[in-house]
Amino acid sequence: MSDTPLLQLQNITKTFGSVQALTEVDFEVRAGEVMALVGDNGAGKTTLVKCVAGTHAADSGRILFEGQEVHIHGPKDAAKLGIEVVYQDLALCDNLDVVQNMYLGREISRAQILSEAPMEQHTAETLKSLAVTTIKSVRQTVATLSGGQRQSVAVARAVMWNSKLVILDEPTAALGVAQTEQVLELVRRLGSQGLGVMLISHNLHDVFETADRITVLRLGRNVGVFERRATTQQAVVEAITAGMPTKVSGIPSTAGAGAGP
Amino acid sequence: MTSADVVGPDRAPTLEEEQLATGLRGVWDRTKLNVRTGNLGPVPIIVGEILVVAIFGFTATNFFTSTNFVNLITQTAGTCMLAYGVVFVLLLGEIDLSIGYLAGIGALVVAELQLPGSKWQMSGILAMLLAVVVCALIGGVQGSIVAFVGVPSFVVTLAGFLIWQGVILNKLEQRGTIIIQDRWINYTDLYIFSPAAGWVIAAIFTALYPLSVLYRKIVARGTQIAQQSWTMAILKTVGVGIAAFGTVAICNNGKVITTSLGLPLAGVIMVLFFVLLTFLAKWTTFGRHVYAVGGNAEAARRAGISVSRIRVIVFALSGAMAAIGGIIFAAQVNSVALTFPPGNLLLNAIAAAVIGGVSLFGGRGEVRGALLGAILIGTLQNGLNTLSISNGWIYIVTGLVLLGAVTLDTFAVRLQARSGR
Numbered sequence: 001m002s003d004t005p006l007l008q009l010q011n012i013t014k015t016f017g018s019v020q021a022l023t024e025v026d027f028e029v030r031a032g033e034v035m036a037l038v039g040d041n042g043a044g045k046t047t048l049v050k051c052v053a054g055t056h057a058a059d060s061g062r063i064l065f066e067g068q069e070v071h072i073h074g075p076k077d078a079a080k081l082g083i084e085v086v087y088q089d090l091a092l093c094d095n096l097d098v099v100q101n102m103y104l105g106r107e108i109s110r111a112q113i114l115s116e117a118p119m120e121q122h123t124a125e126t127l128k129s130l131a132v133t134t135i136k137s138v139r140q141t142v143a144t145l146s147g148g149q150r151q152s153v154a155v156a157r158a159v160m161w162n163s164k165l166v167i168l169d170e171p172t173a174a175l176g177v178a179q180t181e182q183v184l185e186l187v188r189r190l191g192s193q194g195l196g197v198m199l200i201s202h203n204l205h206d207v208f209e210t211a212d213r214i215t216v217l218r219l220g221r222n223v224g225v226f227e228r229r230a231t232t233q234q235a236v237v238e239a240i241t242a243g244m245p246t247k248v249s250g251i252p253s254t255a256g257a258g259a260g261p
Numbered sequence: 262m263t264s265a266d267v268v269g270p271d272r273a274p275t276l277e278e279e280q281l282a283t284g285l286r287g288v289w290d291r292t293k294l295n296v297r298t299g300n301l302g303p304v305p306i307i308v309g310e311i312l313v314v315a316i317f318g319f320t321a322t323n324f325f326t327s328t329n330f331v332n333l334i335t336q337t338a339g340t341c342m343l344a345y346g347v348v349f350v351l352l353l354g355e356i357d358l359s360i361g362y363l364a365g366i367g368a369l370v371v372a373e374l375q376l377p378g379s380k381w382q383m384s385g386i387l388a389m390l391l392a393v394v395v396c397a398l399i400g401g402v403q404g405s406i407v408a409f410v411g412v413p414s415f416v417v418t419l420a421g422f423l424i425w426q427g428v429i430l431n432k433l434e435q436r437g438t439i440i441i442q443d444r445w446i447n448y449t450d451l452y453i454f455s456p457a458a459g460w461v462i463a464a465i466f467t468a469l470y471p472l473s474v475l476y477r478k479i480v481a482r483g484t485q486i487a488q489q490s491w492t493m494a495i496l497k498t499v500g501v502g503i504a505a506f507g508t509v510a511i512c513n514n515g516k517v518i519t520t521s522l523g524l525p526l527a528g529v530i531m532v533l534f535f536v537l538l539t540f541l542a543k544w545t546t547f548g549r550h551v552y553a554v555g556g557n558a559e560a561a562r563r564a565g566i567s568v569s570r571i572r573v574i575v576f577a578l579s580g581a582m583a584a585i586g587g588i589i590f591a592a593q594v595n596s597v598a599l600t601f602p603p604g605n606l607l608l609n610a611i612a613a614a615v616i617g618g619v620s621l622f623g624g625r626g627e628v629r630g631a632l633l634g635a636i637l638i639g640t641l642q643n644g645l646n647t648l649s650i651s652n653g654w655i656y657i658v659t660g661l662v663l664l665g666a667v668t669l670d671t672f673a674v675r676l677q678a679r680s681g682r
Binding site: 075089091093094105109114117137139 | 288481482483485487498504505544545546547549550552555557559560561563564565566605624625
């Protein structure tokens with residue numbers, strides 16, 4: 001792990017009319033770590049993601065990527081930096097097969113004629129490198145896959161494009177127990193392969209299974225960053241429901257600040 | 262003309278299939294498995310066509326003649342062109358109601374431009390090209406309103422339906438009919454190849470099929486894209502050969518009074534566009550994006566596909582195919598009259614695509630469906646005509662076949678879902 005965080009947000013503020021969605025939020029993800037972003041409904045998780053993905057522009061604040069200040073004006077800018085978002089509704093085409101979905105919009109072609117073989121080989125390699133073994137054939141249509149397999153395809157697609165930061169929005173929300181386990185395993189593997197992972201979740205069990213650190217948002221403010229090994233679910237729940245902003249300087253402190261009794 | 266299966270569904274073999282024997286035994290086992298799991302493909306519609314031909318063959322005295330067979334091809338070609346365009350529109354989950362009268366506009370433009378003594382007096386070929394461009398532009402404008410303004414395609418093309426009907430009325434109310442004398446235009450439907458040329462064309466198309474299988478095997482080498490076994494490919498090549506040579510044999514046998522007939526150009530046009538558009542749908546980036554937009558437009562948009570661009574192009578394609586169909590219809594009667602387009606052209610074209618298994622909800626269907634559907638509808642209407650049955654019954658029977666085909670397809674889809682495909 002290098003010293004400069006992969007992604008660093010400083011003093012991000014965003015208002016919608018009179019609603020203050022984010023207030024001076026600091027946030028960071030390091031390469032090779034899974035950073036969970038938790039908070040109650042309306043805490044500002046989705047807004048923060050959209051600021052990073054380029055869907056929203058923050059009113060004020062700085063975004064640093066690999067130490068450089070960047071301006072993200074749309075999903076294409078984000079993709080160019082190596083930031084990929086896997087949205088909750090996955091955005092897969094049911095009528096297409098796994099390979100076709102993986103290369104959707106970025107097909108390999110010669111003079112507009114599709115080159116199927118390299119696309120299929122690369123898809124198979126990517127799935128293998130992520131140890132996604134439950135998908136029997138990459139030529140199955142996505143309609144025939146289970147929820148966990150679909151999530152795996154969506155994640156694999158995000159990883160395939162030399163991405164450095166993968167943002168996962170509620171990846172296990174619609175999954176059963178076994179499939180959730182599959183996906184969490186995949187999330188851990190992303191981190192161990194050196195990617196930065198930003199995991200948005202409601203489910204603290206999932207968060208404690210996978211995350212290295214946990215950032216808690218409450219009412220649009222950062223109310224604490226926790227080292228997973230050094231904290232308890234109880235402490236995080238307290239922060240989610242009653243945490244107070246503890247901002248001292250530009251960089252949020254780690255190790256359970258603000259969660260004290 | 263043929264039932265060439267240039268590109269089957271890109272589906273991986275299931276476990277059960279992988280364990281099947283190869284060779285003829287394998288073909289038989291695979292057929293049984295496909296029936297059980299509802300993976301019928303174009304089989305029901307081909308069986309339906311054979312039944313229809315058999316029934317009319319026994320009941321109508323002048324249905325089962327070579328001359329009528331040539332008629333059938335020249336009558337079906339126009340509808341088939343429109344139906345090809347419909348496939349792409351339906352794949353997007355949209356609808357184009359304007360194509361019937363757009364076909365009329367195409368025919369009208371051609372007729373006006375070629376008219377001797379008018380200020381244009383163009384050659385037929387240039388006139389046809391311009392007509393196709395005009396209708397593609399009209400389709401593109403309609404598509405732009407759908408794509409950029411967000412008006413539902415049903416409404417935009419319903420407006421087009423009324424507008425282009427009005428334009429045709431205005432242009433032809435006084436003059437009644439414009440005669441088309443240009444031979445190139447009239448050739449599109451009625452040019453008859455000499456018997457020898459017919460055999461050569463049959464040989465070319467028969468050779469084309471194994472070549473397409475070979476191309477597919479080369480492209481898909483080292484991948485898991487579903488492959489035909491060599492046995493199946495040989496069987497199908499024989500089938501295509503029988504269909505092609507049989508078609509030419511029957512056509513060559515036809516006679517009107519003393520003139521002998523042969524393979525009509527209209528039939529060749531049908532197959533050529535089938536091959537071309539199947540390639541476009543299955544093997545190009547554009548085709549892939551059409552399926553993606555139809556399957557999940559939001560996913561396609563997030564993947565960076567310009568959904569609007571795809572929509573505009575598809576509606577332009579639909580307009581172009583309508584113009585080609587309109588020209589073929591005009592060529593059939595050597596004129597454009599106030600009664601254009603003939604019969605229920607719009608509904609027949611949509612019915613042909615739907616009978617051929619193209620889903621109205623987008624993302625599912627193939628170009629071959631339009632060809633097979635158009636042939637089935639054409640045969641039905643031709644057969645009922647030779648029986649001198651009233652138009653009322655023709656509509657009723659066509660409607661029942663449409664209902665039956667879609668019901669069967671619904672069952673098949675349910676079976677497929679149950680068997681996990």
